[in-house]
Amino acid sequence: MIKGTGKQTIRTSGKLFKLFLGLSLIASLFFGCTQDADNGKTRIHFVTWKANVPEAWDEIFRLFKEEHPGIEVITETGPHSSTAFHDLLTQKLKNRSTDVDVFLMDVIWRKDLLDRYRLPPPRTWDQMVVQAELITEEEKRLHNADFHGFSGQFKQYEGLVCNMMEYILSNGGHILNADTGKSGLAEKEAIDAVRFVRDNVIAKIAPRGVLTYQEPESLDLFVQGKAVFHRNWPYAWGVSNNPERSRIAGKVGIAKLPLFEGNQSYSTLGGWHAGISSYSKNKDAAWTFIQFLTSEKIQKVIALKAGKAPTRTSLYNDADILKSYPHFKDMKDVFLTAYPRPRTALYPAVSNVLQRYFSRAISSPDLNLEEEANKASREIEQILSLEKQAG
Amino acid sequence: MQLSLQARERLFGYTLLTPCLLFVIIFAFYPILYSFYLSLHKIILSLPQLGQPFSGLDNYSALFQDRIALHSLRNTLIFVFFTTVFEILLGLVIALIINRQFRGRGLVRAAVLIPWAVPTVVASQMWRFIFNDKYGLANFLLFGSDTSAYSAWLANPVTAFAAIMIADVWKTSSFAGLLILAGLQVIPEDLYEAAQIDGASRWQQFRRITLPLVKPAILIALLFRTMDAFRVFDLVFVMTQGGPADATNVLQFYGYKKIFAEGLMGYGSTISVLVFFISLLISIIYIRVIGTGLFKE
Structure with a gap:
């Protein structure tokens, strides 16, 4: 695969959401089964997964209605698990699905612990392992027998x-x-x-149980203060810093994923795609909605209200966004090195x-x-x- | 024209049967035949340009060379063997207990049926939590507050497989118990009285009276449980997704993956057809045994 694909994908993010027949990664936004409504409006069906912050989507639909009164959007919610969601789409659309573009991963860690042990954020995987071992050993001895170096999804x-x-x-x-x-x-x-x-x-810096972990379980371990490092999608940052859901709110650091010496860091792309079903009868209306969704204005709403990383590079310098989410500034790097799964x-x-x-x-x-x-x-x-x- | 009474009765009988027959044809025969039809074609949903070429028995020969399919078949057979054996044994015990007269029997009977009444998906989710490596009840019962000893049951191939079997045994033993209970209840009480007068011990009564007479019911329970266990899917889907390292992958789950995740309609249907034929074979064997060995006497 071409190394530049990831970057190219980002630069052209506006053009990204074009129709891609037969391409089938994980779709998170999906249009399908469109039909003409009786009231003269064009009706499109929007299939997405359960939103972490539904209020943000309410606002988006309200804004869309104002701008495009002629198009009615009907939302269908799918399962949260990417595997299950994909299966649902396959069933629904006989796998002629279309999906494009971008999301990212990062590693977050216990800033308080790294500071306490006077360690810098790990640049390489080897450093991360050494730091995790060191901190775990000390923490286990001092406080907590049930403590681990790392949690991820395996x-x-x-x-x-x-x-x-x-x-x-x-x-x-x-x-x-x-x-x-x-x-x-x-x-x-x-x-x-x-x-x-x-x-x-596995069974070293991370508990053996990570072999059974998807995102929620691995995040649980981290927000309960039982792990030093954690690898997840960016939503984990918001959850970790939410005092209602996390015991370590305010004690968290974030950066792009470590690397092996002499190489570059990579994050996997996925989960931030929008596509139009090739069976759709209202492709134009669906395209209007996608353009609207990926516009700077709406990406800003999503970033501010839902804490999701925007798909437009310009927003990573946006003062309002950086005020609420200062880490987005660093995450532009993560974003630019993100890499799609095989196409x-x-x-x-x-x-x-x-x-x-x-x-x-x-x-x-x-x-x-x-x-x-x-x-x-x-x-x-x-x-x-x-x-x-x-x- | 006046039909004879017999002819009219027959006509009336067929009329009453029609809805049921239609139901079976539409929801059982048609899907089976269609699966068979699909299994003879090469259909890949994500490559619509392929069309649906007829491929003869290609899918079948591929199936018997597919190491994951064979591995899943092996897993399924192990699962079927152990779960049915334990379910029948436990079912027998349950049936013997709730067949006795004691205070609160109605309550116990209802309680025993609860696992069976809980939808499998819900039960599987519950068992997934029970075997969780951090907050699971299994770990708590075994190790108490010594969290460093907690084990990740679902991360180890052997214990993950055992966990799924335990969940299934818990879930369906009471169903086997219910079928066996029905068999127990038709055994006349005077047989036991006569045995007692002849000086037979409790064990002799069980061996010589209960067991032979309840055998048809046990065989029917066995038939139901074997077929059901062979089609195990939901437990695996919820608890492990076939992992770790395919240790808990079973045929039905593998077939589901092939059809719904990978879009291989033809090949996935081949797996369904295989499951169908194996179930058919099992039921024919059982029915032969039940039909000849027992009901004749």
């Missing part, structure tokens, strides 16, 4: 692919070469990164192979990684050859 599901990709890419490896259709799983960089997670993260119409099948391989690799310490990686690579290439055959 259950056998889509999130596992995102987590593992970040280690692999930040070690100079790759999952899939889009041009050659070859998998990079069995190359040294990728294997080393997977081995690093298996030997240093193929058969991504769900590829993802299942990846989930299987990663889960196997990190949960059994004595597995022959090279052999498993080669098997997974062959399976992925077999899947991709289907697409080539179809033309």
Whole structure:
């Protein structure tokens, strides 16, 4: 895959939300099943997942109604889990889904603890492991027997692919070469990164239970003050700093993900897509809504009300936003190094192979990684050859 | 024209049967046949340009070379074996207890049925919490407040699989118990009286009277439970999603993934058809056993 894809994606974020047939990553916004209403209005159906902050969406729909009285938006809410949401869309739209663009991951940590032990925020994964071990050992001795260095998402599901990709890419490896259709799983960089997670993260700095964690469980551990480092989507920042939901509000630091020495940090893209169903009868109205959603004005509403990172780079310098969310300034970096998952119409099948391989690799310490990686690579290439055959 | 009484009765009978037959045809036969039809085609939803070419038995030969499918089949068979054995044993115990006369029997009978009445998805979610590595009840009962000893049950392939089986046994033993109870209740009381007069011990009464007479009911419970266990899906879906490392992947969940996540309609249907044929085979064997061995006497 081309390294520049991530950056390019951001720069053209306005143009991003174009119709992409057959491309199937995880959709978070989706239009479909449109039809003409009786009252002369054009009706579009908007499928999204359950909002963390519904008030923000109420406001957006109100503003849209004011600007476009001729279009009626009907919202349908899907499950929060990305895997389940994708399954729902597949069912609904027979997988002719379209999705584009951008979201990001970051690592957050206990600022108070790092300060107490006079440690700088970790730049590399190795540093993070060393710091986590040091702090955990001390904290366990002094206060809390149930304390861990790190929490992330390592259950056998889509999130596992995102987590593992970040280690692999930040070690100079790759999952899939889009041009050659070859998998990079069995190359040294990728294997080393997977081995690093298996030997240093799982049941080491992170509890073994992370093998069963999706986002909510991993965040729980962190907001209860039982972990030093935590990797999640940006919403975790808001939750960690909310005194009603977090025991560590105000004690949290955030930055882009660490890297392996001599390489670059990468965050996985995903979850901030909008698409138009190819079955839609009102593509123009849907496009109007997408343009509206991605406009600077509305992105600002979303950022301010819901704490979501905007999809427009200009807003990362916006005074109002930075006042409420000072960390967005740093997060522009995270954003610009964000990297999409492999783009193929058969991504769900590829993802299942990846989930299987990663889960196997990190949960059994004595597995022959090279052999498993080669098997997974062959399976992925077999899947991709289907697409080539179809033309 | 005047129909004979017999003919009219027959016509009336068929008329009454029609809605039920239609229901079975539309909701059982049609989907089975359609799955079979799909399984003979190469259909990939995300590659609509492929169309739906006929592919003969390609999907089937691919299925028998698919290591994950074979692994899931193995898991499913292990699951079926252990859960049915434990469910029948526990079901028998439950049935024997609630068949006795004691104060508060009505309450106990109702309580025993609660697990069965709870929707599986809800029960699975509950069991997922019970086996949670940080706040799970299982850890609390075993280790109390010694949180450093807490184990991540669902993160270990062996214990995760055991957890799913425990949840299933908890959930459906009472259903087996209910079927066996029905069998117990038709055993005439005077048999036991006669046995007592002849000096048979409690154990002898159970071995020689209860067990043989309740056998048909046990076999029916066995049939129901085997078929149901073979189609296990919701427990896996909620508790583990087949993980870790496919340790809890079962055929139905694998098929679901193939169809709904990966969009491989043809191949996924092949898995459904396999599940159907295995269930059919099991039920034929059971019905043979029940039909010949027991009801003849």
